[in-house]
Amino acid sequence: MSLLTFTALLFLGSLLAGLLGALTGLGGGVVLVPLLTLGFHVDIRYAIGVSLISVIATSSGAAAAYVREGFSSVRIGMFLEVATTIGAILGAYLATVVHTQALAIIFGVVLIYSACLSWQQARNPVPELKKGSPWSNRLRLSGDYPGPDGTRSKYEVENIPGGFGMMFVAGTLSGLLGIGSGAVKVLAMDRIMKVPFKVSTTTSNFMIGVTAAASAGIYLHRGLISPGLAFPVMLGVLSGSLIGARYLVRAHVSVLRAVFTIVILALGVEMIINGVTKWF
Amino acid sequence: METIMGRLLQFGVLLASFVMLLGGVLYVWAHRGGVPDYRIFKSEPLALRHIGGVMSGVAAGEPAAVIQFAVLLLIATPVARVVFALIAFGIERDKLYVVVSAVVLAVLLFGFFHSQ
Numbered sequence: 196m197s198l199l200t201f202t203a204l205l206f207l208g209s210l211l212a213g214l215l216g217a218l219t220g221l222g223g224g225v226v227l228v229p230l231l232t233l234g235f236h237v238d239i240r241y242a243i244g245v246s247l248i249s250v251i252a253t254s255s256g257a258a259a260a261y262v263r264e265g266f267s268s269v270r271i272g273m274f275l276e277v278a279t280t281i282g283a284i285l286g287a288y289l290a291t292v293v294h295t296q297a298l299a300i301i302f303g304v305v306l307i308y309s310a311c312l313s314w315q316q317a318r319n320p321v322p323e324l325k326k327g328s329p330w331s332n333r334l335r336l337s338g339d340y341p342g343p344d345g346t347r348s349k350y351e352v353e354n355i356p357g358g359f360g361m362m363f364v365a366g367t368l369s370g371l372l373g374i375g376s377g378a379v380k381v382l383a384m385d386r387i388m389k390v391p392f393k394v395s396t397t398t399s400n401f402m403i404g405v406t407a408a409a410s411a412g413i414y415l416h417r418g419l420i421s422p423g424l425a426f427p428v429m430l431g432v433l434s435g436s437l438i439g440a441r442y443l444v445r446a447h448v449s450v451l452r453a454v455f456t457i458v459i460l461a462l463g464v465e466m467i468i469n470g471v472t473k474w475f
Numbered sequence: 476m477e478t479i480m481g482r483l484l485q486f487g488v489l490l491a492s493f494v495m496l497l498g499g500v501l502y503v504w505a506h507r508g509g510v511p512d513y514r515i516f517k518s519e520p521l522a523l524r525h526i527g528g529v530m531s532g533v534a535a536g537e538p539a540a541v542i543q544f545a546v547l548l549l550i551a552t553p554v555a556r557v558v559f560a561l562i563a564f565g566i567e568r569d570k571l572y573v574v575v576s577a578v579v580l581a582v583l584l585f586g587f588f589h590s591q
Contacts, residue, residue, distance in 0.1 A: 201511045202503055237513040248546055252491070255484040255552050269480070273560060273575050280582040287586070335571065404484070404553040405579065411550045412587035415543075418519035422542035423511060426499030429549070430492060 198423070201235075206427040208234060213253065213435020218442070219455045221313055222403065223432040224250045224374035225306055229462040232299065233469060237424065239298050243290065243373030244419035247411045249432035250375045254404030256433055257440055266340050267397035271352070271390060274336060275383070276402055278359045279366030280409040286370025287410035291417070293371070299470030302372050306463035309378035310456050327351025327389070340394055350391050358388035370410035375403035480556055480563075487552030491545045498541030505538050554583050 208230050209223075216223035224246040231242035290298070331337045331351040339347040352358070361383035365376045377399050384395035414420055523529060523543050532540025561576035 198506050198511050199503055202499075235513070241513050248549060251549050251553060252488055255488045255549075255556075269560060270572060273557075273572060273579060276557075276579045277575060277582070280579055280586070284582065284586045335569070405557060405583070408550050408553040409583050409586045411546075412583075415546060415550070416524050418524050420543070420546055421513065421519055422498070422502060422523065422539040422546075423506070424513060425546055426495050426502065426542050429495055429545075430499070433488070433492060 202423075202427045205235065205424065206431040209249070209428045209431025210435040210438075213249070213432035213437075214439040214442075215435075215455055215458070216253070216432070217436040217439025218451055219310075219313065219459060221309055221459065222250060222375035222377045223253050223436050224372075225309060225459065226462065227428065227432060228302060228373060229306070229466050231424075231428075233462070233465055239295055239302070240290070240419050241421055241424060243298070244411075244414040245421065245424045245428045246373035247369075247407050247414055248420060248425055249429045250369075250373065250407040251404050251411060252429050252433045253436040254375065254400055254407065256437060257400055266393045267401050268336070268338050268390075268394055269401075270334075270338070271336050271384070271394070272398045272401045272405075274334065275359065275362045275380075276405050278362035279369065279380075279402055279406040282363040282366025282368075283370035283406050283409040284413065286367040286372075287413040288370075289367070290371050294474070296470045296474035298372070299466050299473075303463045303466030303470065305368060305372060305374070305376075306466060307460055309376070310459040310463065312378045312382060314452075314456050328353045328355060330355050338394070340391065348391070350394065352388040352390055354387050354389075358383045361387055366406050366409075369403075369406050370413075373407075373414075375407065377403060480559055483559060484552055484556055487548065487555060491548040491552065494548060495542060495545035498538050498545055501536075501538035502542060550587070554580070554587075557583065 209227060212226035212230050213223040215226045227246045227249060228239070228242045231237040231245070232239050293301070327337065328351075331353065334355065336355070337349070337351040339349045341347055362380065365379035365383060368374065368376045368379060380399040380402060381395050384390040384399065385392060390398070411420075523532065523539055526547065529540050529543045529547060533544050557576055557580050561573060561580060564572040564576055
């Protein structure tokens with residue numbers, strides 16, 4: 196395969212990964228890494244490095260659209276970024292000591308888990324919290340967001356240490372596997388801290404870019420970000436996710452979501468099988 | 476404040492994408508006829524792994540260095556957002572969040588410079 200064909204195929208594949216990531220709400224990275232390793236036979240460490248870059252691009256690229264809706268909380272985001280960035284640096288260090296095939300297996304498990312999680316989150320909305328923890332106001336994490344009728348709904352949060360701890364885990368997974376781990380971030384905010392869904396998804400998107408930036412520098416210094424891969428993949432994932440985000444507003448998503456969740460589950464199983472057979 | 480933040484991120488990504496596209500076209504042109512192989516991990520050349528090396532590569536018009544420069548711009552975008560938030564919290568005299576933002580910034584800079 197010549198370089199031009201390889202680059203063109205990579206761009207198209209990444210476009211598809213970005214599209215899938217946006218439609219399932221899981222982010223481009225979770226589809227990209229299996230695609231690169233299983234489809235293009237790229238070493239998983241290269242795949243993770245380049246995935247981190249496209250995660251930063253999608254997160255920042257989508258931010259402007261989210262900001263217009265005015266739901267994200269800068270304070271909740273910044274507070275929890277303390278946990279995710281420290282986790283991300285730990286994850287990037289762990290990536291050097293973990294066996295390549297073990298990385299593939301961990302990736303498969305996280306993939307399956309995230310797919311189940313996001314499926315479950317879409318079906319069972321969390322009941323609204325009436326009274327949060329006293330620390331919610333002390334740490335200024337309480338806020339409000341515009342409702343459908345123009346009035347502002349107030350919210351408070353609870354179990355801040357639990358959410359902070361889960362964010363540390365999300366950050367570690369992000370640094371280790373090169374994914375945004377949006378599903379775990381939404382879990383921490385939605386299920387544990389009881390942040391309203393509209394606020395948690397947009398805030399999570401904001402946090403993903405900062406988290407990925409914490410470990411991307413380490414990957415770059417280690418020579419894990421390859422220019423020949425970076426440019427078609429980053430441009431592909433970014434365009435795919437922007438198209439996906441635009442389409443998401445209009446499309447009837449539940450059927451698409453079901454189909455793509457199955458695709459992602461299959462990718463996860465394939466990653467695990469591939470990792471196990473190559474290792475032993 | 477949030478609107479400016481969103482614009483800042485969008486601008487950073489647009490700029491990085493543009494540089495990336497430019498570097499990419501040059502890269503494919505320079506390596507036409509070559510056969511890519513990423514099956515086995517071999518570290519990228521040392522010159523492409525730190526800011527100084529990338530900069531001198533860009534000055535020399537090296538396509539790979541232009542792409543790595545775009546990667547650096549992309550990494551810098553969320554960092555700029557944190558710096559911006561820190562300043563905005565400072566203007567609002569929110570001491571607690573000035574400290575929180577400073578901690579996040581310190582972790583980001585540690586990650587970037589410590590590993591060199």
